[in-house]
Each structure stands twice: as structure tokens, then as C-alpha cells.
Amino acid sequence: METIDSIYTAIAQHMLNQIDEEWSGCKVDVEFFEGAAEFDTSYISEQGVECDLKGGYPLFKLFKELHELTTDNQDNKWNRAKFSLEPSGKFNMEFEWDQELADEIERLSNE
Template sequence: MTIENIHQSIADNMVDNIFINDWANAFITVEYYDESALELEGGYKTKSNDFISFKFRNFDRRIISDFHRLHKITSFDSGKKWNRAAFTLEPTGKFNIDVNWDQELADEIERFSNK
């Protein structure tokens, strides 16, 4: 699966969980802990600026594997390590993904994994 396929799969999953036609943008933020754990948050804004949270239990489970694959490809294959990501989608289909390394999060994960 290519990065483009993964991006499309994430976007499709988001759109499948937006239940109005008049939305302004949608986003998912990711905290990546390791190969077996990550945390997702997100939702979408209406054009009247109301925010509606996603109910991730309603998402296709591929959303988890999509972010794991994306992490593997972008962190290990390209060498750009990240543990936080933000995927933003517009109704036009235009999207943006920002990834970054949060050392505090990495230190927190390390502390918990050593207990």
C-alpha cells in the first residue's frame, strides 16, 4: 500500500463518519505509542462553526492499521521519526498531514513501559 493509498483510506473513513453535508473541515490527531498502540481524537466543524466529535467506535477498523502503516513507511523507511500527527481534511478532498516528534510524550511512554 502506498502513502497515497493510506491517505485516501484515512480520508474515506473520515468522510464516511461525517453525517452532514455542510461541513467546513475535519481532523484527526494521533498519538503514536508503539507498533501495537495509538490514540486517536478528532471530529469536524460545521460551516456554522459547531464542532462534532468523531465516534471512533463507528469507524472502520482500518483507520488503526492505516496510521500504523503510515508510521512505518514515514518513520522507518524515510527516517523521519514522529509520535504525533494531525490529519486535516476539507470537503473538496484537499488534505494535509503534519507529523512531529514530541520528546515529552516519548519520555512519558518510556516511563510507563519501564514500570
């Protein structure tokens, strides 16, 4: 099993592997639902243009493992996360519990 720090590094590397120009920031917004996730990944070019990046299964696996490591009890639940990265290597990770999202997933899974 990976460590939290190695997962953060792998998320950053996943994004950096797709950028082939100067950039000023990149981000991953994720809605996580145990066995599935939805990603919004992008970077900002030096010209200020937002460009899409690919999420894909490798990114899902990283967030699944991160979810397993960080939700070891009910007090640490999250179903939304935001990872942001600057060219300097500075990054930020935010976790959030969205009850409306959880209720919607529950409702759709019961239909």
C-alpha cells in the same frame, strides 16, 4: 502493503463515512506509540459546531501502516500526527516528534 497516498485516501474516507451533513473541515490528531494510539477526531459542521468522529481499530491500522512506511530511518521519527481535510478534497498531514511524550511512554512501560 499500501502506498502513502492510498493510506491518506483511506483516512479521509474513514472520516467522510461518518459525516452525514454539510461540513467545513475535519481533522485527526493522533499520538502514536508503536502498538497503540490515541485519536482525537472531529469535524466542523456548516453551523461552526465541532462534532466528534470515531477513531477505532481501522484508523489505528492505517496509522500503523503509515508509521511503518514513513519511519524507515531514525531521521524520520514521529509520535504525533495531524491530518486535516477540507470539503474540496485538499488535505494536510503534519508529523512531529514529541520527546516528552516518548519519555513518558518509556517511563510508564518500565513501571
